[in-house]
Amino acid sequence: MSSTDATPETGTSDDVLIIHGGTPLEGEVTVRGAKNLVSKAMVAALLGTSPSVLRSVPAIRDVEVVTGLLRVHGVDVELDGDTLYMDPTSVESAGVEEINVHAGTSRIPILLCGPLLHRLGRAFIPDLGGCNIGGRPIDFHLDALRKFGAVVDKDADGTHLSAPNGLHGIRYELEFPSVGATEQVLLTAVMAKGTTELRNAAIEPEIIDLICILQKMGAIIKVHTNRVIEIVGVDELKGYRHRALPDRIEAASWASAALATEGSVFVRGAQQTDMMTFLNVFRSIGGAYEVDDDPTEGGIRFWHPGTALKPVAIETDVHPGLMTDWQQPLVVALTQADGLSIMHETVYENRFGYTSELRRMGANIELYSDCLGGTPCRWGRRNFLHSAVIAGPSKLHAADLQIPDLRAGFSHLIAAMAAEGTSRVYGVDRYITRGYENFEAKLLGLGAKIERPSTKIA
Structure with a gap:
């Protein structure tokens, strides 16, 4: 050859x-920073009313994907060495085509839904891809978002979500301690009205580090025994400064x-x-x-x-x-x-x-x-x-x-x-x-x- x-x-x-x-x-x-944490930490920056700083950011394609998605939603993103600066003060809606271009086959857009529903009242998920290693359905995510109060409409170009009455706390138990579904609940519950109780949650180190970030932003999150996480919704979150694990x-x-x-x-x-x-x-x-x-x-x-x-x-x-x-x-x-x-x-x-x-x-x-x-x-x-x-x-x-x-x-x-x-x-x-x-x-x-x-x- x-x-x-x-x-x-x-x-x-x-x-x-x-x-x-x-x-x-x-x-x-x-x-440097864990792939399975950094992209989610970048999404969390959407929730803040002030800029966030994330250190030890690796030069990997997942970071490029989220950077593109944040920018099309109005977030100012700058990378200096391995330090990422994100300013979400001017968050805005993005077009379906723009989201599709930057998302590619990544599954990350599903995690933007909670923050965008809080900030804008609407969100969009393109058809999702990812590695072919077995079923990783988004049903957990959509089911949880519906229970939070989101309206989910599927059509030919993807899934559109809205929150006409805002989002509220829920009691939710996962069939399996899915990392992605746990992240979804965390990123949505922190600003939902009332208290959310998540059972059978994932407790990976990257999940705990994400909780630390959200706590720095002003969230109230309690990690109980037996995979139970309790989140008390707050009205406002600020930016964070954090070094990724x-x-x-x-x-x-x-x-x-x-x-x-x-x-x-x-x-x-x-x-x-x-x-x-x-x-x-x-x-x-x-x-x-x-x-x-x-x-x-x-x-x-x-x-x-x-x-x-x-x-x-x-x-x-x-x-x-x-x-x-x-x-x-x-x-x-x-x-x-x-x-x-x-x-x-x-x-x-x-x-x-x-x-x-x-x-x-x-x-x-x-x-x-x-x-x-x-x-x-x-x-x-x-x-x-x-x-x-x-x-x-x-x-x-x-x-x-x-x-x-x-x-x-x-x-x-x-x-x-x-x-x-x-x-x-x-x-x-x-x-x-x-x-x-x-x-x-x-x-x-x-x-x-x-x-x-x-x-x-x-």
Whole structure:
């Protein structure tokens, strides 16, 4: 295949990274604010009557998407280094076409609904996209917004919402502790009249950090035991100043890359508190780590100790369980463990699609519809292939890979770096840049042998 050819599947010639595998990753990377918090913190700025300042903002495409959406709604947004300044004092309605252009396939517009209904009395949601990892319906969001008092009208161009009588507090229980639905309720309830009680809420660190932001703005939010959050609506919120918590997903991705390539990576900014479950699994597999808790320059160093990796049986879960976004890079590392490992996915029903590419590289992975974890989950007996058995160690060899989604895509990068030979990975610009800041520069800094088709490695 020449450097100008496209993959026979769906990749394009200008969206490919060539990876020469077999080199351990060695060095240091820095993680900034969490993708799963920063975009929601930007949306929260819409609620304020004064400017907000968000620090440690990563240069990722999701930030560009929200920046565009805020600007078409009249918010003045300026980025200085990794600090974002947002002035929402002149919020205005945006046209359907403008919203569609900036939203693309992002699911973020659904979270603007509550703030826009409070500020303008109306909002619009285009058809939503996102990663193909299983059903993430917006029904939770629309159902909650209706209960708050929103009128929802669907037509050919999307969904229009209005609040002719304002929004009021509700008692609401989620069927599943969905992060997105919890964020929706928080962003809507803080200025709804009366008190909102949300049961079976998500309590991920990014949710707690969003609550901290809203509290700085003047919100009254109480986090009770048993996943209950109580929000007392207020008449007005002001702007905030906040440093986003570090991205624990990116940190874990680099940790798994160090393990799979038999390398050593210091992840500056990684925090032990939010990664405790991952660290336990990492150590159980046989990985080594050391925590530097310096408040400004600290992080966690992850490395392969040189001994055989051990198989494990684990399952994903909502926080404080093993995060679903941690499983894909861990599965790549487990292909090098000595024995049979089990990964039981309980959050999304269709998150093992990426393993077909790993099997083409020589990984021994079998998928099952049975619940192979410690307890049955909601996907059991529904014919979803949501349990994986990984037999190792497997000798991975190079292949041309097509990225299916963001997290699986980084796992493909890890596999290509661990494999013998030269791989081509398609879809890096479409997916990886959504959640990994400067990933190519970071890989090069760690000694990875990578190139674009138009360049050559010296």
